[in-house]
Amino acid sequence: MSDINNNLLYNNVHFELLLKLYQSSSYEFSSQESIYELFTALACDGLNIDRASYWRIEGENLVCIDLFDRTQNAHFKNDILDSADLPIYFKALRDGIAIVADHVLTNKYTHELKDNYLIPLGITDMLDIPVRENGKLIGVFCCEHRDNPRKWSETDLGFARSLCDILVIKVHRFKSHKLEKVLLENERKLSLITEHSNDGFLVVENKLVTYISPSYSKLLGFTEEEVYQMKLEDIFNNIHKDDLDRVYSTVYSSLARKVKYFSYEFRFKGKNGKYHWREDSASVVYDEHGSYINYIVVSRDISALKKADEKVKRLYSLSKRLNEKLLDFTHIISHNIRSNTSNMSMIIDLIDDSTTEEEKDEYFQLLKISNNKLSETIFHLNETIKIRLEKESDKVTINVKSFVENALISMNGIIKKENVSIAILISDELELNTIPSYFDSIILNLLTNAIKYRSPDRNPKISITGEKVGSKLILTFTDNGLGIDLVRYKNKIFGMYKTFHNNPDATGLGLFMTKNHVEVLGGSISLESKVNEGTTFKIQL
């Protein structure tokens, strides 16, 4: 064999070991530790030595990451050497490519180690390779021979150097592989959250949607591609018009004030065209000029919450209404029943006290009148109690115009007698889902009022209009009668037993009942009026 073969080429053992290392996958290692263990063992085999170790520089110390002792067939760790004790050795590591010491005790680079390390361990020869990463010294790979002196060959040096190079690569790959696994796992977790959560996540950068979570596009019914094409304006366009101004001003005033976190509720139109309630919590990052860089939205479907909320509100207003009704009953009992019974008891006292038959008879007539009034009051009371809670099953769909026309027929007598002209301005096809008896009573009450409180100076004129505004029917009844002084009576108009014209026929129940009926049908009633000009009642159903 030539010198080249002997000294400059890897021998077969080296070659096969290195080849195996090159081909091994970094995925095989379960831990970083196992990489070092493999390399220290390989060094012992390849160089036919007793000990091989890897030491890492940690601050001022050299820490033994792994040491393989072939005679004991065991790995050792955590031995520490202080770099301050070994200045020459360290300088050599920093400056050189290897410390090749055939006689460790006399070698100028290794003799610092002799008392504490070399002599106690019986080391005779050392081959120490500095390990660098990105040009920076990070550790040293030590190959140590014991007992009978040997001479390190070029091949040994080459093999050891190659081992160190591969070691650095393997450790680096292992670390990045581990990082990759962490990243993948994080991404998997994030996508689990964003795909299966009820919340949607959206990132807007520079007025463009740059990220939308699958959960969000699923919730909205748009595909991810469709959402990525959306601009901020497109998102605003899908917000319910009744909520838009509020959302718009919340968002833009918050952005103007550089608010980092804010939230708002609104109805949003999904791709199916249906609105649902959402709550957006925005988290905004601003640049140094105050313009926003990132606008991150967590959007939640709060329809169920809103529905529950509305139910609570409905129940609240229902119980409020019932409570008001209870107060009204107390009022009837207190004023109207008691006023009659107290009159009757006074009459009885007076009958007792009277001396003549004429006087007695006079009181008896009064007693009869009082008795009739009491019966009447009780009848009204019963009428009021009859108003039950709304039952959907009682509702039917009616044609508004023909219903109003039919209602007028029952009033024909008084209409003719008082020369009332009535104009019905309702389109033929207008329909309403309602409880007919209540709707009938509303119409009759308002018309009766309009005629009863006519002006003595002119023939009564009444116009009735009806139109659909959104999902609501707006009905108006306008007359040219006496009018009501709204400044004076504004809180009393719809109250029970409130009358405004000193009219002996007035029961004070008409408008009270009308309001009750309208409310039972889920609507509202309001009025405009001018004294001596007339009154317009507006009903929304």
Place this chain on the structure above:
Amino acid sequence: MKQQYSTFIIDDDPIFVLLFKKIIEKSNRFNQVQNFPDGQYAIDELIKMVNEGKDLPDIIFLDLNMPNIDGWQFLDAIENHTFVAKVNIYIVSSSIDNHEIERAKRYTSVKSFISKPISLDFFEKYELLN
């Protein structure tokens, strides 16, 4: 003959007014009784009497529940007039509502709250004319 008094009855219930007048008559203590169906008429009359320098009624019997200007509005309306100090108002109402009774106490012009019905010995019972 004992001293004679004048009175206003402000009440919209004609039967009660009739009966009350009978009781007043039987007491023989009043020489002047005027009645008004709501507060506004009574206010107008009071102002007129003040302007003409006439004597105001000794006692005003006031109902609460009336059309137009009710008893409360009447009390509020006269509150700002100087003559309020000179009138003695008795609320005579069918109400037995404690809230209303308490509310009435807030008016200095209101001497007492009397719940209907009123009995024949009404004036003795309430010592109204002493």
